[in-house]
Amino acid sequence: MAALDAILNDIDTDLENALERLFAFLRIPSISTEPAHAGDCRAAAAWLAQDLTALGFETSVEDTSLHPVVLATKPKPGAPHVLFYGHYDVQPVDPLDLWTTPPFEPRIASDAEGRKTIVGRGSSDDKGQVMTFVEACRAHIAMSGELPCGVTILIEGAEESGSQGLPEWVAANRDRLGCDVVLVCDTGMWDRTTPAITSSLRGLAYFEVKVTCADRDLHSGFFGGAARNPIHVLAKIIADLHDEDGRVTIPGFYDGVHERPPEVLEQWRGLGLTPETLLGPIGLKEPAGERGRMPIELVQSRPSCDANGIIGGYTGEGTKTVIASTASAKISFRLVDDQDPKVLAERFEAFVRERVPSDCTVDVITYKGSRAISLPFDMPQLGAAKAALAEEWGVPAVTVGAGGSIPIVGDFKRLLNRDTLLIGFGLDDDRIHSPNEKYDLTSFHKGTRSWARILAALGQG
Amino acid sequence: MAALDAILNDIDTDLENALERLFAFLRIPSISTEPAHAGDCRAAAAWLAQDLTALGFETSVEDTSLHPVVLATKPKPGAPHVLFYGHYDVQPVDPLDLWTTPPFEPRIASDAEGRKTIVGRGSSDDKGQVMTFVEACRAHIAMSGELPCGVTILIEGAEESGSQGLPEWVAANRDRLGCDVVLVCDTGMWDRTTPAITSSLRGLAYFEVKVTCADRDLHSGFFGGAARNPIHVLAKIIADLHDEDGRVTIPGFYDGVHERPPEVLEQWRGLGLTPETLLGPIGLKEPAGERGRMPIELVQSRPSCDANGIIGGYTGEGTKTVIASTASAKISFRLVDDQDPKVLAERFEAFVRERVPSDCTVDVITYKGSRAISLPFDMPQLGAAKAALAEEWGVPAVTVGAGGSIPIVGDFKRLLNRDTLLIGFGLDDDRIHSPNEKYDLTSFHKGTRSWARILAALGQG
Structure with a gap:
C-alpha cells in the first residue's frame, strides 16, 4: 500500500x-x-x-x-x-x-x-x-x-x-x-x-393536514360571517400547537423526553454561546422555542414542531374576495430520546380532529417518521x-x-x-x-x- | 314607440x-x-x-x-x-x-x-x-x-x-x-x-400581510425549536382575529355598527330561515360567525372578517423539512353602517404589528376600501x-x-x-x-x- x-x-x-x-x-x-x-x-x-x-x-x-x-x-x-x-x-x-x-x-x-x-x-x-x-x-x-x-x-x-x-x-x-x-x-x-x-x-414525524369546509369556493360578500373558513380552522390548529411558553401543547407530547444531566447543560453553558451565535447569522435575535432553555439545548436535545408549509384560497396578485373551500398545511415534529413517532401520529391526529367543526372534514396524511x-x-x-x-x-x-x-x-x-x-x-x-x-x-x-x-x-x- | x-x-x-x-x-x-x-x-x-x-x-x-x-x-x-x-x-x-x-x-x-x-x-x-x-x-x-x-x-x-x-x-x-x-x-x-x-x-376593507422572520429558508432539523417560524406568527394573528364567540377582536372594530331595529329582526325571523337554508346548499350546517345571530342577520347586517388566502413554505407534493423565511395572507373585512375602512386600516395594522416578534418584520398592504x-x-x-x-x-x-x-x-x-x-x-x-x-x-x-x-x-x- x-x-x-x-x-x-x-x-x-x-x-x-x-x-x-x-x-x-x-x-x-x-x-x-x-x-x-x-x-x-x-x-x-x-x-x-x-x-x-x-x-x-x-x-x-x-x-x-x-x-x-x-x-x-x-x-x-x-x-x-x-x-x-x-x-x-x-x-x-x-x-x-x-x-x-x-x-x-x-x-x-x-x-x-x-x-x-x-x-x-x-x-x-x-x-x-x-x-x-x-x-x-x-x-x-x-x-x-x-x-x-x-x-x-x-x-x-x-x-x-x-x-x-x-x-x-x-x-x-x-x-x-x-x-x-x-x-x-x-x-x-x-x-x-x-x-x-x-x-x-433527532427523529422526525411529518404530517399533512387538509381542512375542507364548504363544498366550493364562496364569495365573501355573500357568505362572510356565516360560512366556516378553512384558513381560520387551520390557523387555529397551528396557533394552538404551542403555548405562551413555546411548549408543544399536544397531550403527552413530552412523554419519553429526558432532561439532559447537569454536567451536559454545564458543558453547553461553558461554550459561551448566546442566542446571537446561532440566530445572528440568519438575521434573528430572539430564540422562539421553549422559554428558559439555551438555543443549543433546544436544537440538540429538545423536540420541536414546525409548520413547513401552508396554502389556501387566493394567493395571486391583488385581491379576490373568496372564502376557500379547502386549506392545507404540512406540519412536522423533531423528536428526541424515546418519543415514538407512531404514538405521536395518533395524538396529533386527535388534536387536529378536536379542532375541526363537525360540518367540516379533515384529512391527515402521515408521512414516514423516525425515532x-x-x-x-x-x-x-x-x-x-x-x-x-x-x-x-x-x-x-x-x-x-x-x-x-x-x-x-x-x-x-x-x-x-x-x-x-x-x-x-x-x-x-x-x-x-x-x-x-x-x-x-x-x-x-x-x-x-x-x-x-x-x-x-x-x-x- | x-x-x-x-x-x-x-x-x-x-x-x-x-x-x-x-x-x-x-x-x-x-x-x-x-x-x-x-x-x-x-x-x-x-x-x-x-x-x-x-x-x-x-x-x-x-x-x-x-x-x-x-x-x-x-x-x-x-x-x-x-x-x-x-x-x-x-x-x-x-x-x-x-x-x-x-x-x-x-x-x-x-x-x-x-x-x-x-x-x-x-x-x-x-x-x-x-x-x-x-x-x-x-x-x-x-x-x-x-x-x-x-x-x-x-x-x-x-x-x-x-x-x-x-x-x-x-x-x-x-x-x-x-x-x-x-x-x-x-x-x-x-x-x-x-x-x-x-x-x-356591505362595505369592504382588504389587506395583505407578509411576515418575514429569518433572512433565508432554514432546515427545520438545524433550527427547529430555536428559530421563529413566520407561518406560526401569521397563524396566531389569524386565530386571534376572532374570539370564542365568533366576534372580531380588533379593538374598536364594532364602532359604528348599529343593531337592527326589533321589527327588522322580527321580519327576518318570520322568513322561517334555518342555518340549513343558507348553508345547506354549500355543504355546511353550523353558522360560523357571531354566536346567537341568525345567518341572514350575519351576512346582511353584521361586519365580518375572512382570510381570503394564505401561502408560506413548501406547498408542493411530499415533504420538505423547511422553516420558511416568509409567509403571507390576504385578509378582508365586510363593513356595515358607519364603519370607516380608513380607521379600520389603522387599527388592523396595529393589531398585526403587536403580534410580530421584535426581530421579525411585517408588511401590511392596504387595498382600496369602501363604506x-x-x-x-x-x-x-x-x-x-x-x-x-x-x-x-x-x-x-x-x-x-x-x-x-x-x-x-x-x-x-x-x-x-x-x-x-x-x-x-x-x-x-x-x-x-x-x-x-x-x-x-x-x-x-x-x-x-x-x-x-x-x-x-x-x-x-
Missing part, C-alpha cells in the same frame, strides 16, 4: 478533475419528491454506478418502491469492512427566483474574503459529501491499486422523501450489507476549522476516526448532537445491528434546503483528505 | 343571437387582477364599444389608471335619463383543474331537471348581467328606433380590482354622467322565481321598477340587503348625488368567483325582458 502522504498528495493534484466529476453529478436535477424528476433520479443513480464501476467496484442499480439505490462493493478478505451510506437525491429548488444562478448549473464562487464555494442544489446535501468519500476511495485505488479495508457503498435516492422504500430494501438485502461499522457523510462540522462527529440525531438515535461513546472505530480528523484539521474533532434526522441510521442499527459514524463537512451557512445551496471548497477538498485518512486508520483496525 | 309586447316578443325570438353575442364577450379572458390579461381587458372594452356603437350609442373607450372604461350615451331630450353601470372584467379562474370545461369556452349546460345554464367565467359576474341591459336596449331600438328614456352606459374593467381608477375618472367626468337615477345589474334574485332589488350593501351603503326607501324610481319586475315574474319583487360590496355605488352618491337601483338576476348557486361559474338561461332571458319593462316604466316617469 502506498504511503498516506502519496495518497493525500494525489487528492491535492487531482482536485480540478474531482470538481469536474462532482459538477457532472450536480447537473442532474434528481429531486426525489417531485414525480416529474423520477427520470433524473434514475440518471443520477446511473452516473454514480458508472463512476464506481470504473473504480473497480462490483456495482448494481436496484429498484425500490420509489427511486433506485446504487450498491457497490469492493471486498478485502481479512480486513475490516465498512458500509458507506449517502444519497444522490436533492431537495426541491423553490423559490427558484431567489437563486442567483440556476440551481443545476454548479459553479465556483468567491466571497469578499476569498473563500471559495461550490454553489448548486446538492453541493452540500448530499452529492458533494458523497463525493468526498468516493474521491478518497479513488485516490487510494490510484496510488495502491486497492482500498485499505473492504468497502460497500450504498447510495439511495429517496432520502429527501423520508427514505421511502429503503428500510424494506435493506431488510431484504441484509446479507449483502455485512460490515463492521457504517459510515455516513451527511452532517456538518462544528465550525469552518473544527471537524465534528455527530453522536445523536431519535444516539451512538455508544465506546465504539472502537470512534477513536480512530477522531484521531484521523484531528491530524487533517490540526484541532481535535468534537462530538456533537445534531438537530436533523437521518432515519436510516436507526434502520441500520435495527436491521444490521451496526452503529454508524456520522462524519460530515457541511457548514451551518451551506443553505441546504434553501436557494443558493453551497459547499465550501475546503469542505470538499479536506473532506476527501479526511476520508482518505479515516479509511487508512480503519484498515488497521 | 312600439308596444311593449312587441319588444318583449323580439327579445324572445332573438334569444339565440343574444346568446351568440354574450358568448363572444365571455370568450375574452378579461381578468383585471392579473397584469398578463391587461390586453384582454382592453379587448373586452373594444368589443363592447363596437356593439354599443352599432346600436347608435355615441361611444368611447377611455383610459383610467388601470383598465379602460366604456362610456356610451344615447340622449332623449325631455325624457328622464338613466346611468347604467356594470363591469366587463372577471375574477381569476384558479383552481383551474376544478373547472369541468375551460372557463373561457362558454357553453349551455342542462341539469337533471332540464334547467339550462350558461357556464363560463363572467357568465353571471358580470358580463351576463351587463348584456341583459344591453339586449333590452337593443330590442327597444329594433322595434321603436329609439329608447324610452335617455341612457348612458358606463362599463368599467377593474371592479374585481376594487374599481381602481374609477372614482377618479367619475370625478373628472361628472358633467358627462348627469342622470336621474343609476341602475346597476351586479346583484342577485331572492330565489329562482322571485326578483329582488338590493337596498343595502357600506343603503338606499332611501322613498326613491321615486323604486316603485316603478318593483312594478315592472312583478309583471315580468308574476310575483312581487322583494327588497333585500346584500352581503357583497359595490364600492362605486357610494361614489355615485358622493360625486353625482344620485341613488342607485341595484337590480340583478344572479342566483346563490351561480358560483361567481369559483370554478364552473354559471348564469341561468332564465336569468339571462327574463332579466333582459325585465330591463325592457323597467326602461319603459322609467321612460314614463
